[in-house]
Amino acid sequence: MERLAGIFPRLWSLKSLALGCYLLSQGMLLAQNLTVIGGTSFQKQLTACIERVTAEDLDRLPGLDHSMTIVILEHERFLQVKDSFRAYRTKLAFSNPSTRRIYLSSDVFKNLDTALRCIPHELGHFVTQSVYEDHAEIAAGTIRKRAHEVCTRPAVPDPPRTLSSQASSLRPPIGTE
Numbered sequence: 001m002e003r004l005a006g007i008f009p010r011l012w013s014l015k016s017l018a019l020g021c022y023l024l025s026q027g028m029l030l031a032q033n034l035t036v037i038g039g040t041s042f043q044k045q046l047t048a049c050i051e052r053v054t055a056e057d058l059d060r061l062p063g064l065d066h067s068m069t070i071v072i073l074e075h076e077r078f079l080q081v082k083d084s085f086r087a088y089r090t091k092l093a094f095s096n097p098s099t100r101r102i103y104l105s106s107d108v109f110k111n112l113d114t115a116l117r118c119i120p121h122e123l124g125h126f127v128t129q130s131v132y133e134d135h136a137e138i139a140a141g142t143i144r145k146r147a148h149e150v151c152t153r154p155a156v157p158d159p160p161r162t163l164s165s166q167a168s169s170l171r172p173p174i175g176t177e
């Protein structure tokens, strides 16, 4: 499981005034200013869907800034970036709470299980405001369950198959008439 490698700063524990809950926007609007950088449209869509699951919890947290940026990097680039953050122990994902960023390797999206393991875990750190893996995992369990219900059905379709490959398999039988 991905680790934070001690990059959570002390500021993380500072409490600011809570301004109460913000009502979530309906529909496709992203709550609390999510930005997803990089990745394919499918990766972006799945990431945004999983993040939306946590929006209500994140908006409830103290502080004014509830924005979130998720950066999806090709795996080679991810390895360089994580080393620059000294996140040596992580393999696929890590978080930087001071900039409210989550960094994901594109390998997170190799399959749905990995995506549903890594993304909720990182979000779990933000929801619990904790550097501890077990705290993050408790929150991640709830996020995973909801993400599985909400994000793995038609709202997030499978990567598109080309029409031509479908068309060739639908070729009419030959020579029967």
Ligand SMILES: [Zn+2]
Pocket: 001, 002, 003, 004, 121, 122, 125, 132, 133, 136
């Ligand atoms: Zn972690």
